[in-house]
Amino acid sequence: MIGKLNPFRRNGRPADDTSIVMDSARKSTGGRTRNRIVMTMAVFFGIYATIGGRLIYLGFQDPMPSGAPASRVTASRPDIVDRNGEVLATDIKTSSLFAEPRHIVDADEAIEKLSTVLPNLDYEQTYNKLKSGAGFVWLQRQLTPRQQSAIMQLGIPGIGFRTETRRFYPAGPTTAYIVGLTNIDNQGISGLEKYIDGQGLADLQQSGLALPKDLAPVRLSVDLRVQHIVHDEITSAMERYKAIAAGAVVLNAKTGEVVAMASVPDFDPNNPVNAQDKDRLNRMSAGLYEMGSTVKSFTTAMALDSGKATLNSTFDATRPITIGRQTIRDFHGKGRVLTLPEVFIYSSNIGSAREADIVGIEGHREFLHRLGILERMQTELPEVARPVEPKVWKKVHSITASFGHGFTTTPLQTAVGAAALMNGGYLMNPTFLARSAEEAMAGAKRVINEKTSADMRYLYRLNAEKGSGRRAEVPGYRVGGKTGTAEKVVNGRYVSGKRFNAFLAAFPMDDPQYIVLSVIDEPQPEKPGMGATAGLNAAPIVANIIRRSAAMLGVEPDFGHENAATLASY
Known part of the structure; x- marks a missing residue:
């Protein structure tokens, strides 16, 4: 037995139960210790990796000193595009200069260096900012890349840059009054920019949810090509x-869409230093004017629609009308009885007064309200003026209103009312957003009957062929329209040498698709010896706009319809 190994002995020594248990415990404890060490190392590695990753991330971010405003991401805005997708307004990134006054070593030296790049920097104001001891102050917002680079090379301690969002308008002044403006914080303050804020964008910005990737472009009814033509023509006309001032609008008669609208003088929305000047006014929607003889379109339509007159009716224009202290005369009187078409093409004040008289004072006032001429226009553009009319209408007010005096309205709603005369009798609120004919008709209101509309189309075409609208003719496009030459009121009196001229047109007259209205404020004769009435200046503006834009609007010329309208009665 001595030569055999006892399984219960270890290294020749007895192995009792206690030694076996202790050996097992040591193995178990050692395993757990190693696991704890590994886990502890893993935790520390994870912490340091997180800290390191965060430092790397922050290294790529703009500095955020104490007191700095929140990130400008919340001020993003959607692109604004025309009906064909051309960008009219978009966000771009720009840098703004800030300072941390507590870290500024020498304020005078800092200002002196900055002035070499920013010569318009206000010394006193900037000095007070840098000596304020604040944690953060703005020094200059929205720098150019060249300015930012030059300032960085100055090496001034305590200043830095923040990336902000600003608005850029590729079309510049061409669409200034439609698209509008934003302020330094990228908030809409005029035009469609202000409208968009009111549709919920401002709330999204405040909640931080106005992220560029989530903002769909806003598509307008405006055609940038036609807009450029309109802007170019009124700019040239104002100079010629x-x-x-001058202005014009192109309105879709079937949908109420504003295809183009411009007014000059204007401003550059990318540098709106003169946007608040008193002569910078969107005269088409925010200007109030006596629209002169263009209003005779509504007077004649009113007489026809009332059923008390037809194209065969006659009106006595033999003598002037005297009412109270006022005497109503014709500019180029015929001194005889005139047919209704003659009243229109000769632009007879006396005949128009007779037309209003058969309808009556209240009927006259109601008709102008019905067509929206005396109502505040409902549209997306915030800059809309409220028409002004007499508080109480008397006969003298109805007579003067019949030829466009005694009340003021905007050129745009004059064009909107004319669209109802041309499109079969449906009044549609104008829109600057794209919409279909079906959507337009869903909100349209019938204001005159179809027969009246057909008669007015005939009269418009007749006036372009035989009346004061001849200079608006464009071969192939069957233009029709009505001139308006109104004396301006200065200090409560009409001044003969100061005029506000307009031409209200539609085309093609067999089925009018578009209304074109031009206005020109205080025009002078083009050449010595010439007149300065609407037929000589406002009408050619319309002709040029139609000639250049008709093809873009999808209207094909048709020379087979060039048959002259006649004065023959039905």
Whole structure:
């Protein structure tokens, strides 16, 4: 037995139960210790990796000093595009200069260096900022890349840059009054920019949810190509006729869409230093004017729609009308009885007064309200003026209103009312957003009957062929329209040498698709010896717009319809 190994002995020594248990415990404890060490190392590695990753991330971010405003991401805005997708307004990134006054070593030296790049920097104001001891102050917002680079090379301690969002308008002044403006914080303050804020964008910005990837472009009804033509023509006309202002609008008669609208003088929305000047006014929607003889379109339509007159009716224009202290005369009177078409093409004030008289004072006022001429226009553009009319209408008010005096309205709603005369009798609120004919008709209101609309189309075409609208003719496009030459009121009196001229047109007259209205304020004769009435200046503006834009609007010329309208009665 001595030569055999005892399984219960270890190294020749007895192995009792206690030694076996202790050996097992040591193995178990050692395993757990190693696991704890590994886990502890893993935790520390994870912590340091997280800290390191965060430091790397922050290294790529803009500095955020104490007191700095929140990230400008919340001020993003959607692109604004025209009906064909051309960008009219978009966000771009720009840098703004800030300072941490507590870290500024020498304020005078800092200002002196900054002035070499920013010569318009206000010394006193900037000095007070840098000596304020605040944690953060703005020094200059929205720098150019060249300015930012030059300032960085100055090496001034305590200043830095923040990336902000600003608005860029590729079309510049061409669409300024439609698209509008934003302020330094990228908030809409005029035009469609302000409208968009009111549709919920401002709330999204405040909640931090206005992220660029989530903002769909806003598509307008405006056609940038036509807009450029309109802007170009009124700019040229203002210079040619030495006027103080001019404007025009192209309106889709079937949908109420504003295809183009411009007014000059205007401003550059990318540098709106003169946007608040008193002569920078969107005269088409925010300007109030006596629209002169263009209003005779509504007077004649009113007489026809009332059923008390037809194209065969006659009106005595033999003598002037005297009412109170006022005497109503014709500019180029015929001194005889006129047919209704003659009243229209000769633009007879006396005949128009007779037309209003057969309808009556209240009927006249109601008709102008029905066509929206005396109502505040409902549209997306915030800059809309409220028409002004006499508080109490008397006969003298009805007579003067019949030829466009005694009340003021905007050129745009004059065009909107004319669309109802041309499209079969449906009044549609104008829109600057794209919409279909079906959507337009869903909200349209019938204001005159179809027969009246057909008669007015005939009269418009007749006036372009035989009346004051001859200079608006464009071969192939069957233009029709009505001139308006109104004396302006200065200090409560009409001044003969100051005019506000307009031409209200539609085309093609067999089925009018578009209304075109031009206005020109205080035009002078183009040449010595010439007149300065609407037929000589406002009408050619319309002709040029139609000639250049008709093809873009999808209207094909048709020379087979060039048959002259006649004065023959039905």
